[in-house]
Amino acid sequence: MQIEFVNHASVLMTHGQVGLLSDPWYSGPAFHKGWRLLVETPEDRIEELLSRVTHIWISHEHPDHFSIGFFKRWGDVIRQRGIKLLFQDIDDQRVADFLRAQGMALTELTFGKAHDLGSGVSVTCLKDEFYDSALSVRMGDTHVLNLNDCAVRTPERAREIRGAVGTCDILLTQFSYAAWKGGRENRDWRAEAAQEKLNNIRIQAEVLEPKTVIPFASFVSFAHQRNAYLNDAANRPKDVIEAFQAAPFALCVMQPGDVTDGTVPPGQNAAAVAFWAEHYDRAGQDLMTYDSVEERTLRESFATWRKRVFTNNSRPAMRLAQTLSPIRVLQPVVVRLDDTGQSWRIDPPRGTLDKTDDPADLIMHSESLNFLFSNSFGFDTLGVNGTFEEAREGGFSRAARSISIENLNNLGIRFGPGLFLNPKIIGIFLERLRGVSAKMKRRDR
Numbered sequence: 095m096q097i098e099f100v101n102h103a104s105v106l107m108t109h110g111q112v113g114l115l116s117d118p119w120y121s122g123p124a125f126h127k128g129w130r131l132l133v134e135t136p137e138d139r140i141e142e143l144l145s146r147v148t149h150i151w152i153s154h155e156h157p158d159h160f161s162i163g164f165f166k167r168w169g170d171v172i173r174q175r176g177i178k179l180l181f182q183d184i185d186d187q188r189v190a191d192f193l194r195a196q197g198m199a200l201t202e203l204t205f206g207k208a209h210d211l212g213s214g215v216s217v218t219c220l221k222d223e224f225y226d227s228a229l230s231v232r233m234g235d236t237h238v239l240n241l242n243d244c245a246v247r248t249p250e251r252a253r254e255i256r257g258a259v260g261t262c263d264i265l266l267t268q269f270s271y272a273a274w275k276g277g278r279e280n281r282d283w284r285a286e287a288a289q290e291k292l293n294n295i296r297i298q299a300e301v302l303e304p305k306t307v308i309p310f311a312s313f314v315s316f317a318h319q320r321n322a323y324l325n326d327a328a329n330r331p332k333d334v335i336e337a338f339q340a341a342p343f344a345l346c347v348m349q350p351g352d353v354t355d356g357t358v359p360p361g362q363n364a365a366a367v368a369f370w371a372e373h374y375d376r377a378g379q380d381l382m383t384y385d386s387v388e389e390r391t392l393r394e395s396f397a398t399w400r401k402r403v404f405t406n407n408s409r410p411a412m413r414l415a416q417t418l419s420p421i422r423v424l425q426p427v428v429v430r431l432d433d434t435g436q437s438w439r440i441d442p443p444r445g446t447l448d449k450t451d452d453p454a455d456l457i458m459h460s461e462s463l464n465f466l467f468s469n470s471f472g473f474d475t476l477g478v479n480g481t482f483e484e485a486r487e488g489g490f491s492r493a494a495r496s497i498s499i500e501n502l503n504n505l506g507i508r509f510g511p512g513l514f515l516n517p518k519i520i521g522i523f524l525e526r527l528r529g530v531s532a533k534m535k536r537r538d539r
Contacts, residue, residue: 096355097353097354099348103153109213115151116229117151128317128318129158135350153240159242186504205227218230226245230259239259268294271284275480288329295309320480320482335347335363344357344358346363386460392463396447424499425495427497428450428452430456432457437450457483
């Protein structure tokens, strides 16, 4: 058994005749010009890599894990070599439909059920929160647990995973934050988020008892003129090493091409830290920008957004939720576009987009708002890439309870009779929004 690091959240696990590749994103930006890889993977390297791959597992739909560009560029190779794809079995079929339309062999993994890949290799997919998933991989006598972005923050959650798949020998897990964490002045939130990621690793290791921890899935930078400040408190590999110098497990920091069987060769960590430090230092160069969108185009995009929303949700239920919901969902939201000087009032239940002089909740570029309207995952992307600012206290929370409606729809949750009284959904909203509100109030002085 060996694990070869490729890039970001992508590793190749091999055992016998099986080569299991995870989350291949190797080039190009992600999250609407918001992220870049710290280093891209050359095409000749990808071609050689795919000659050793029998299966590709995709953890979730985010573009740093499910890269449409990769599957379009390398689709012929994947089909010709009979590489099998693995994805979670969920109601949202967008990823599965895309892969099947490309003529690829797809297996949808039932949560909690072991699936045999041959050569003494089996995998078990575990659900995490709304759309993420983890993969338990048993290769001979070795148990590898790939948590990627899974939000395993508490001992209780870690024990749930242990109860499902047991302890592990090798743990792969995210080591830095990967979404908007307050405005430019709110560095405290980002520093806290970075520390929370290290605390998560500590909790995961205490419960899951790995012999080796591989920190990964964070080798990216916020790479737009509007969000590059978010890099100011992000963890680097050296921070992870410093945090776990006395840990009861081996820490294995890897750069592209490094291989491990669970042990850490002398000097590997130091070489990897130096490699990544050089690329982190270059990350602020050549930042991306947006182009302004005309009002006519914006209105057309809103019309398509409104049509999707009304197709997937009951308008009477939306209006009832707007009036009666205890967490004030679907309220009108005002977005100021700082490149055009316009402010727009968006009212989802009424399906209206109007110019206004009312105080704004969010500030963003017209290309960002157009992207939000043009894509069902638009608000989710905005929350990750962080190319906006909160215009007033509580603005992001109001927007998240309103114009993020398609996030729920993509999960198979529709506004209809009884949804706004669903205690589970209300609980999730309240927990997340309370956390956002508290952290937005803690700003650097």
